[in-house]
Amino acid sequence: MSGDPEAAILGLLAELPAGKSISPEEAARALDPEGWRRQLGRVRAAAVGLARQGKLVITRHGKPADPDSFKGVYRLKLPEG
Numbered sequence: 001m002s003g004d005p006e007a008a009i010l011g012l013l014a015e016l017p018a019g020k021s022i023s024p025e026e027a028a029r030a031l032d033p034e035g036w037r038r039q040l041g042r043v044r045a046a047a048v049g050l051a052r053q054g055k056l057v058i059t060r061h062g063k064p065a066d067p068d069s070f071k072g073v074y075r076l077k078l079p080e081g
Contacts, residue, residue: 003030003032005027005028005042006050009027009043009046009047010050010055010056011030012027012030013076019077021075022075022076022077024043024076025040027039027076028042031043047067048067051067052067054079055078057080058070058074058075059077060073060075
């Protein structure tokens with residue numbers, strides 16, 4: 001499947017209560033349940049783009065991370081306010 005990773009991320013986040021987050025794996029599975037691992041790079045790139053636009057917050061250890069320099073395990077949530 002070649003869905004839109006931005007739409008998948010924002011769609012999943014829209015279904016959650018305010019302040020809750022998703023993992024990149026959840027977005028990748030929404031794009032391709034069988035081959036989700038191949039989608040992780042696209043999800044990360046889309047998340048970075050959305051974070052730069054202010055439409056998304058990338059978090060590490062529950063705190064906002066710089067979209068241009070974060071590494072490791074991360075989560076995605078909508079900006080508060």
